[in-house]
Amino acid sequence: MTDLLYTDVEESLRSSVRSTLQRSLDEGLAARLYDEPDTDTSPIWQALAGQIGLAGLLVPESLGGVGAGPREAAVVLEELGRTVAPVPFLTSSVIATTALLTAGDEEHLPALAAGERTAALVLPWTARRGTWACVQGSVEPVAGALGADLLVVPTTGEGGVTSLRAYESGEVEVEAITSLDMTRPLARVTVRGEGVEIASGPTAEAAVDAALAAGAALLPSEQLGLAQWCLETTVEYAKTRVQFARPIGSFQAIKHRLADLYLLLVNTQAAARHAAGTLADDDPDQHVAQAVAQAFCGDAAVRAAEEALQLHGGIGMTWEHPVHTHLKRAKSDQLALGTPERHRADLAGLVDLPAS
Amino acid sequence: MPDLQQRVDELLESHDPETTPRAIFLGAQYDAGLAWVHFPEGLGGLGLSRGRQSEVDDRLEAVGAPRPDVARNAIGLGMAAPTMVAFGTPEMQQRYLRPLFACTEIWCQLFSEPGAGSDLAAVATRAVPDGDEWVVDGQKVWTSGAHNADFAILVARTDTSVPKHAGLTYFVLEMNVPGIEIRPLRQITGEAEFNEVFLSGVRIHDRNRVGAVGEGWKVATTTLNNERVAIGAGNEREAGQIGVVTQRWRRDPCVRTPGNHAELMQWWVETEVTRLAGERLRQGLEVGQPGPESSAMKLAFAQQAQQVSGFALELAPEEGLTYHDWSMVRPETGSLLGHGPGFRYLRAKGNSIEGGTSEIMRNIIAERVLGLPPEHRPDKGIAFKDVPR
Numbered sequence: 001m002t003d004l005l006y007t008d009v010e011e012s013l014r015s016s017v018r019s020t021l022q023r024s025l026d027e028g029l030a031a032r033l034y035d036e037p038d039t040d041t042s043p044i045w046q047a048l049a050g051q052i053g054l055a056g057l058l059v060p061e062s063l064g065g066v067g068a069g070p071r072e073a074a075v076v077l078e079e080l081g082r083t084v085a086p087v088p089f090l091t092s093s094v095i096a097t098t099a100l101l102t103a104g105d106e107e108h109l110p111a112l113a114a115g116e117r118t119a120a121l122v123l124p125w126t127a128r129r130g131t132w133a134c135v136q137g138s139v140e141p142v143a144g145a146l147g148a149d150l151l152v153v154p155t156t157g158e159g160g161v162t163s164l165r166a167y168e169s170g171e172v173e174v175e176a177i178t179s180l181d182m183t184r185p186l187a188r189v190t191v192r193g194e195g196v197e198i199a200s201g202p203t204a205e206a207a208v209d210a211a212l213a214a215g216a217a218l219l220p221s222e223q224l225g226l227a228q229w230c231l232e233t234t235v236e237y238a239k240t241r242v243q244f245a246r247p248i249g250s251f252q253a254i255k256h257r258l259a260d261l262y263l264l265l266v267n268t269q270a271a272a273r274h275a276a277g278t279l280a281d282d283d284p285d286q287h288v289a290q291a292v293a294q295a296f297c298g299d300a301a302v303r304a305a306e307e308a309l310q311l312h313g314g315i316g317m318t319w320e321h322p323v324h325t326h327l328k329r330a331k332s333d334q335l336a337l338g339t340p341e342r343h344r345a346d347l348a349g350l351v352d353l354p355a356s
Numbered sequence: 357m358p359d360l361q362q363r364v365d366e367l368l369e370s371h372d373p374e375t376t377p378r379a380i381f382l383g384a385q386y387d388a389g390l391a392w393v394h395f396p397e398g399l400g401g402l403g404l405s406r407g408r409q410s411e412v413d414d415r416l417e418a419v420g421a422p423r424p425d426v427a428r429n430a431i432g433l434g435m436a437a438p439t440m441v442a443f444g445t446p447e448m449q450q451r452y453l454r455p456l457f458a459c460t461e462i463w464c465q466l467f468s469e470p471g472a473g474s475d476l477a478a479v480a481t482r483a484v485p486d487g488d489e490w491v492v493d494g495q496k497v498w499t500s501g502a503h504n505a506d507f508a509i510l511v512a513r514t515d516t517s518v519p520k521h522a523g524l525t526y527f528v529l530e531m532n533v534p535g536i537e538i539r540p541l542r543q544i545t546g547e548a549e550f551n552e553v554f555l556s557g558v559r560i561h562d563r564n565r566v567g568a569v570g571e572g573w574k575v576a577t578t579t580l581n582n583e584r585v586a587i588g589a590g591n592e593r594e595a596g597q598i599g600v601v602t603q604r605w606r607r608d609p610c611v612r613t614p615g616n617h618a619e620l621m622q623w624w625v626e627t628e629v630t631r632l633a634g635e636r637l638r639q640g641l642e643v644g645q646p647g648p649e650s651s652a653m654k655l656a657f658a659q660q661a662q663q664v665s666g667f668a669l670e671l672a673p674e675e676g677l678t679y680h681d682w683s684m685v686r687p688e689t690g691s692l693l694g695h696g697p698g699f700r701y702l703r704a705k706g707n708s709i710e711g712g713t714s715e716i717m718r719n720i721i722a723e724r725v726l727g728l729p730p731e732h733r734p735d736k737g738i739a740f741k742d743v744p745r
Contacts, residue, residue, distance in 0.1 A: 004636040250729035255722035263652040270633035344621035
């Protein structure tokens with residue numbers, strides 16, 4: 001059984017990420033991105049990439065990275081999820097980087113690892129391992145493409161063979177889409193030029209599958225962090241908000257809902273750690289763990305955000321309170337990289353529980 | 357640090373698991389410190405961390421060695437033993453722990469009363485001192501296995517002039533002494549797994565008092581914390597109610613409909629995730645990080661057992677309309693998974709009541725884990741005799 005706890009190294013990475021985010025992220029930024037989508041968020045990413053080396057976390061030291069693994073990346077995502085930070089860690093440093101690593105790329109990774117450039121895998125943000133289709137012309141909605149320097153695109157090459165190709169940002173058209181979650185805005189990507197082949201055939205397919213599997217294994221950690229923020233914020237509010245001459249947290253109806261939410265988070269944490277740990281261990285159970293985590297954690301984060309909103313009452317509906325930015329991220333995350341329903345269907349195949 | 361595997365090897369060499377009678381094997385396991393490795397040396401343990409027990413148990417399980425009858429002696433193994441280690445006198449520890457582990461002596465728990473279920477500190481059964489002895493009068497209820505038990509752990513009121521938590525004392529009671537009447541309590545399943553126990557003029561020697569007079573609540577809390585850890589313990593994938601359902605699904609294509617499949621996969625994911633959370637709790641205990649998750653685990657277990665056992669009836673509706681047998685029996689062991697789907701459905705209703713109701717678990721999580729303000733408690737600070745009842 002994989003280790004489901006956190007190591008001291010991971011906890012120290014967590015506190016570095018948390019304090020860097022506290023310094024570089026002002027509380028109103030997430031909401032501002034809905035009014036001013038062109039706000040420059042690159043200083044936040046530069047702080048995280050430059051000071052802590054997050055951009056190259058999964059890249060081996062020989063290619064200029066940190067040589068850490070999925071467990072550490074999961075802890076980073078927990079912290080990014082707490083703050084719904086508008087940074088390309090998941091799309092560039094996890095998903096696109098995994099595609100390049102699996103494809104055996106050595107050309108692009110050093111610049112990505114150094115945080116000088118970012119990359120995006122060009123597939124719909126709903127894609128999942130084993131079920132995606134090669135890109136023909138235009139594709140949407142793609143996450144992480146806006147502002148990315150490098151676009152990694154699975155296309156159909158000669159003879160119908162899958163070809164994974166690299167495009168510079170100038171070679172593709174990237175149009176912003178007004179997104180439910182503007183902290184991870186989506187885009188329509190239209191590919192016209194030839195690009196440069198990184199891998200073809202089974203290697204290219206394996207690279208895309210590995211990238212989507214890494215996303216599915218680690219997105220649950222972002223959902224965990226987001227949900228934990230929702231619970232903690234709501235508990236603090238329930239202790240101080242007074243109605244009927246009592247803190248609302250002393251009403252049993254409220255206490256029991258928060259206790260149920262706590263139970264949900266205990267489970268979410270176990271599922272997220274298991275998915276990250278089995279990926280790190282290259283455990284044969286990893287695809288079951290990914291499907292379980294994707295099926296559970298997406299719904300859990302949405303419920304945590306919805307409960308947070310309800311239990312904050314009217315204040316939770318306002319633009320000024322950050323709960324709405326978390327709800328928008330939670331709902332988008334639930335649909336990203338395969339919905340819970342689709343992952344349950346995948347799981348049925350993996351654990352021999354056929355639909356008919 | 358003693359080498360655990362070497363100790364297990366020595367036990368297996370000196371006591372062939374195939375030919376050694378269970379009680380003798382278990383007695384030897386106790387003597388080797390392999391009963392509960394986290395207990396002190398000389399009391400069935402080696403003073404190691406709790407989590408390392410699985411290294412012993414997995415090995416013994418694998419070679420088919422005799423194991424303690426957990427179903428029959430759950431109270432003894434899970435609750436009386438840790439309480440005895442924490443609060444018992446050396447004489448009690450020497451007298452009770454070994455036969456308890458060997459399951460030659462079975463234990464029950466005389467805690468709940470008709471007026472003290474979730475409000476356990478409200479017990480009214482009285483223990484009055486008389487020389488070296490205490491005289492106990494009262495009524496207990498919901499006592500599983502009392503009809504098979506040799507000993508009981510008992511909480512009784514020894515002082516009514518102080519607030520409820522302060523006036524309790526904890527005892528060990530021999531179940532064959534005069535004045536104990538055990539009546540079967542027939543339940544929803546038709547069985548009488550539980551009992552009412554009437555205590556009239558029952559005499560307990562003071563040497564069977566556990567902990568100080570008036571400190572029974574503190575002792576009982578230790579017992580109850582161990583109960584919740586025991587209930588939330590880690591399992592294999594597809595254990596419990598979900599395993600019954602998945603076996604049926606694989607065996608019988610007739611039960612497969614799109615709606616059933618969607619529901620099955622929901623429950624599969626939920627039970628798997630709770631299993632992982634139990635595993636995470638176990639890993640934390642192993643490295644000495646006891647988490648507050650155990651109350652949450654009990655809550656999750658109860659919810660899932662109830663929902664999945666209900667789903668099992670819907671899965672095969674014709675069969676779900678039947679029941680295996682309504683005759684009143686007093687089972688030797690408590691079983692959550694025995695008999696047919698109807699029994700499992702009905703028995704699972706108890707999961708959210710026994711060992712602390714789900715509502716009390718939620719209060720515990722809200723107040724002790726999340727730090728929310730306490731419930732309004734009108735009996736706080738009032739002498740027990742003055743509390744309206």
